[in-house]
Amino acid sequence: MTVKLDENAAYRELGPDQVLDAVESLGFPTDGRLLALNSYENRVYQVGLDPGSPLVAKFYRPGRWSDAAILEEHAFTLELAEREIPVVAPLVFDGRSLHRHGVFRFALYPRRGGRNPELDDPEVLEQLGRFMGRIHALGEVEPFTHRPTLDLESFGTASAGYLLDSGHLPAEVRPSYAEVTSALLEAVRAAYGRAAPVRLIRLHGDAHPGNILWTDHGPHIVDFDDARMGPAIQDLWMFLSGDRAAMSLGLCDLLEGYTQFHDFDPRELHLVEALRSLRMLHYAAWLARRWDDPAFPRAFPWFNTHRYWEEHVQSLREQIEAVAAPPLVWD
Incomplete structure (x- = not known):
């Protein structure tokens, strides 16, 4: 997968404005609240909506996966979710789960909370x-x-x-x-x-x-x-x-x-x-x-x-x- 230098540079400089603009490009009015979540391979943010519950926006690192590989992962998780297996699958809009905003590829997910499992139980x-x-x-x-x-x-x-x-x-x-x-x-x-x-x-x-x-x-x-x-x-x-x-x-x-x-x-x-x-x-x-x-x-x-x-x-x-x-x- 060929990655242009400007894609890598843009990814490293990804900031709040680009994140909020990308989410709003799908029709979600944001309220300006943005929380970076614990992810390094990709950039993942909790984005506040007005009105509505926050969403999670995941921006994919250039060159890691092809579009086909990302969509294959999405299809797997969506099929699991259809079988009522409690995975957090991407949201689908107009038949698409992978979206573009400028040079960025991203997906949106529902926010799910929880704590660490007690593995000694x-x-x-x-x-x-x-x-x-x-x-x-x-x-x-x-x-x-x-x-x-x-x-x-x-x-x-x-x-x-x-x-x-x-x-x-x-x-x-x-x-x-x-x-x-x-x-x-x-x-x-x-x-x-x-x-x-x-x-x-x-x-x-x-x-x-x-x-x-x-x-x-x-x-x-x-x-x-x-x-x-x-x-x-x-x-x-x-x-x-x-x-x-x-x-x-x-x-x-x-x-x-x-x-x-x-x-x-x-x-x-x-x-x-x-x-x-x-x-x-x-x-x-x-x-x-x-x-x-x-x-x-x-x-x-x-x-x-x-x-x-x-x-x-x-x-x-x-x-x-x-x-x-x-x-x-x-x-």
């Missing part, structure tokens, strides 16, 4: 499992055609290669990073071999607790921006925490709900630490790739320090053993 985990099972029951029906796959090459090999070539790594850390990532990627490859054949379905892709808004009536699942093809366990493992025993208990609660709506292949449990490792590699490379965006140095001042890279290498080294360990137990 077995009933919460079981309910999360049920909703993820319902999402995956639709996700397996057909593949994405415009969105990528979460795999070792794109999240692991490409991420490590980018950092080794980018100049972000301190010279004295570079050899140890190269050594540890080579060994870790080999361990991840072996884990995929133990899980084979790995079935790929449409996923949320970034199902961490921050993307779950919990209310007294249950969760709202938000932000499908990272939706892609991948193994089902990707949408489950980030709800597990603590030591091995605690994670195994949480897994059983999750799968108690999940398997009411979708089968689960226990071989995918070999991928929990492998996917954690790929996420760690990808996250560091993502920060490096976005470092020329002024929002990133402000939000992540600890990144790119010598201490960060030393701790990152040590964390990756510990993952080699974790990936090779026996999988979690599901009774």
Whole structure:
């Protein structure tokens, strides 16, 4: 996807006037209230209306997704919403969910509130499992055609290669990073071999607790921006925490709900630490790739320090053993 320089420059300078003008271009009278929400890959704002409840406006980063990929994500979430699965889907106007205002691409969403889920509560985990099972029951029906796959090459090999070539790594850390990532990627490859054949379905892709808004009536699942093809366990493992025993208990609660709506292949449990490792590699490379965006140095001042890279290498080294360990137990 080709991106013009003026699109990137305009995106970095996106301000309140452009946001309000874009929302008003769809016929919504704004009241001037604007709240930037916690998002860095895209720019997301809560916009006050007069009259009416606030909306959420999401402005897409140039070059990240093609229009076709964005619309494919929208279609997936809209279909989930039609099945009364509590996802927050984009609003549709005149048959369109993706809109343009000048060089900007944006979508509007209803505002949904909520709190973080209490992941130490077995009933919460079981309910999360049920909703993820319902999402995956639709996700397996057909593949994405415009969105990528979460795999070792794109999240692991490409991420490590980018950092080794980018100049972000301190010279004295570079050899140890190269050594540890080579060994870790080999361990991840072996884990995929133990899980084979790995079935790929449409996923949320970034199902961490921050993307779950919990209310007294249950969760709202938000932000499908990272939706892609991948193994089902990707949408489950980030709800597990603590030591091995605690994670195994949480897994059983999750799968108690999940398997009411979708089968689960226990071989995918070999991928929990492998996917954690790929996420760690990808996250560091993502920060490096976005470092020329002024929002990133402000939000992540600890990144790119010598201490960060030393701790990152040590964390990756510990993952080699974790990936090779026996999988979690599901009774």
